[in-house]
Amino acid sequence: MDSVRSDRDAAAQSRIPVALKILIAGGFGAGKTTMVGSVSEIKPLQTEEVLTGTDGYDDTSGVEGKRTTTVTMDFGRITITDDLQLYLFGTPGQDRFWFLWDELSQGALGAVVLADTRRLAECFPSIDYFEQRGTPFVVAVNCFDPERKFGAEAVGRALDLDPDVPVVLFDAREPHAARNVLIELVEYVARRQLAHAGR
Amino acid sequence: MHPTGRPMAADPRRAPHDWLDYDAGPVVRPYAVTQGRVAPSGDEFDLVAFVVASGPDLPPAPHLQPEHHAIVDASWEPISVVELAAKLDLSIGVVRVLLGDLRSAGLISLYEPQAAAQPHDVDVLKAVVNGLRAL
Numbered sequence: 001m002d003s004v005r006s007d008r009d010a011a012a013q014s015r016i017p018v019a020l021k022i023l024i025a026g027g028f029g030a031g032k033t034t035m036v037g038s039v040s041e042i043k044p045l046q047t048e049e050v051l052t053g054t055d056g057y058d059d060t061s062g063v064e065g066k067r068t069t070t071v072t073m074d075f076g077r078i079t080i081t082d083d084l085q086l087y088l089f090g091t092p093g094q095d096r097f098w099f100l101w102d103e104l105s106q107g108a109l110g111a112v113v114l115a116d117t118r119r120l121a122e123c124f125p126s127i128d129y130f131e132q133r134g135t136p137f138v139v140a141v142n143c144f145d146p147e148r149k150f151g152a153e154a155v156g157r158a159l160d161l162d163p164d165v166p167v168v169l170f171d172a173r174e175p176h177a178a179r180n181v182l183i184e185l186v187e188y189v190a191r192r193q194l195a196h197a198g199r
Numbered sequence: 200m201h202p203t204g205r206p207m208a209a210d211p212r213r214a215p216h217d218w219l220d221y222d223a224g225p226v227v228r229p230y231a232v233t234q235g236r237v238a239p240s241g242d243e244f245d246l247v248a249f250v251v252a253s254g255p256d257l258p259p260a261p262h263l264q265p266e267h268h269a270i271v272d273a274s275w276e277p278i279s280v281v282e283l284a285a286k287l288d289l290s291i292g293v294v295r296v297l298l299g300d301l302r303s304a305g306l307i308s309l310y311e312p313q314a315a316a317q318p319h320d321v322d323v324l325k326a327v328v329n330g331l332r333a334l
Contacts, residue, residue, distance in 0.1 A: 012251040012277070012308060012310075013310060015251070015276070015277050016249045016251070016277050016310045017249070017277070018312070018323065019247040019249070019279060019312040020312075020319070020323075020327065021246075021247055021312075045282070045285035045286075075281055075282075075285070077282070078330075078331070078334070080326060080327055080330030080331070081326070081330060084323070084326060084327065084330065086327065086331075087246075087247050087279070087281070089246075089281075103246070104246070106245065107245065107312065109319055109324075179331055179334055182331055183328055183331050183332065186324050186327045186328050186331070187324075187328055189319065189324060190321050190324040190325065190328070193319065193321050193324070194321060197321075
């Protein structure tokens, strides 16, 4: 019986794809949902995390102060091969959901920080977060408005980024452009890995 | 492939009242399905952990809810936790609790993502880049 079971487990295990997580972060309205939608092969899905918390002060009775909050996360998938899949997660925008980011970043390959040049400061928290965690990231400037083009270098300087952090200009609505941002990220992660190994 | 185990009452689109449309949200509170439990039994698992139903010779489990059965039905082929939640229209927290029950009952196996540990293999990264280019 046991060997039948372990054979079956081994067979199931061999069907499990390698799943890589990529986070799509950025301020409100920077295009996270759009980007996940434009590259995902499945209809981008929204899934909810229902949180139970207290009102911010310690409630000794423990029940009255409890509330639930619903956070919606976008996610999409790209199948590279039968045994290799990319999962894209749009991170919840509000600061009070940082702890959800911790879970999402666990084991993540890297992150794309979307920047909107009209509201550049909105991506500072994301950049700080990934810098602190040591998660590799690229900055993708979503150019909805062709009138307001800035050079990638100018954006990098304005954000005070490490010089080797890639900055790309793109249109989140274009699947090809969004795909190229992901390529940029994965190549950057590979470069970092090799540099690390060579040391 | 519509989830079969969804309780009718939880689907407001079927409700005859025009004041209770889909946007109003579920009429059953999310954690009612788990009897109020918010954490799964046993170890925690990743959002991209994969779920596989154990096989056709399942032990009888009369205490399971329709949502448990819907999960088993959806996981004959490996499926990630997050995708399961989206497919069954249940919140991730709820799905985790239900998966914990199913794992304890021996009805499913959970596999942590193979590449979740840093650093990522450069060969895998190259395969990802080539795959993305080919899209």
